Amino acid sequence: MIEIPTLGFLRDQLRRARQARGLSQEELGKLINYSSSAVSAVEVGQKPLNPDYLARVDTVLETGGLFVSLLELIRLHAAPDWFRPWEEVEREATALRWYDPTVIPGLLQTEAYARAMLRAGPLLTPEEVEERVLARMARQAVLSRDQPPQLVAVLDEQALRRQVGDRATMREQLAHLLAVGAQPHVHVRIIPAETSWYIGLNGPFILARLADGTELAHLDNQLRGHTVDGPNDLASLGRRWETVAGEALPRRQSARLIEEVAKSWT
Template identity: 80%
Template structure:
């Protein structure tokens, strides 16, 4: 079985490669158009490693794509085995309808929010947490591609008010959520806190539609998530989606509510 490199190993190799080429951090920074402080932060783990940084590093040092390939290998193995089938569906989807009563969806999370969520869970080492943060941020690339999926998100207001990380993390997260909601392919709607109990509070779910019209859903529980594709289950989730969407505020009112709650985290 091939050993999977850790992020710590990747950072060590970046530093070694730079030194073997006789470059200081400042000299490298000028070649790849990053600040010297960013180069230092990438090597020490203060900043999240980005594909753009590694691609420029590979090009300047003529490594043949070694480091971007290493990052891809880490990403591939960062998510739990049970998540990978859904990850493929998420990348191929042309439309996603996402409901969550408790947290901001992964595709819209900031790095700090994602890290704080993962730190709250059990049994993950620091390196495992960083790899999962890396993989989660990589998933968000689907929203930046030339033809991104249409993403409609319905959240319960509690997802905006339940603290994850510190107050600065929450403020940043809600500002990011508000910014993403301005994109033409992203819609975020909020079920207000005064809404009486409704069926969506039973748990989160995602409905995906592929280019050929196929529909698939994803459900999470305390142990793992699983993919659902039976017609009866999809029909039931479709009805639940109509219910939760019907409870949500319109798009503009939702945006104002997100802004108001973001200010409360100052």
């Protein structure tokens, strides 16, 4: 069985490769246009790894793209085993309908918001948090590819008002939500807080349609999520979607509400 590298392993290899070339952190920093403090922070795990940094190191140290490839390998295996099938669905989907009453959907999260969410629980180590953040950010590439899926996200207003991270994180997240929601293939709609209890408050779900017309859904619980493909379950979730979408404000009114809530985080 092949052992998948970790971010800790990748940082060790970065340090070893630099030292093998006889370069100090300051010397490497000058070559890749990063400060010596940034190089140090990356190597000791105080700064997240990113493809730009690794690509520059690969070029300067002539490692043939090794470090970028290692990061991609880590990303591909960072998500829990039970979630990987849904990642494949997201990559193949032509349409996604996402309802969440509690948090901003993963495909619309900023890095800081995702990191704060994942840090909130006691189950993940700091390294595992960074690996999950890396994987979550990479998933968002589906929205910027050629022929991206049509995404309609319906959120409860409470998801905009529930603090995740610090206030700056919330300001950045709502600004990002507005920016992504302005794209023609992304519709963000908000259910106002004054709405009385409705069936969607029973929990989040995602509906996906593939190019061949196949319909699938994803449900989460406290332990794990699972993919749903049974006709009866899909029909039931379809009816629930119509209910929650019917409670949501139109797209432009939703954007105005997001702008209004964003001011409360200043």
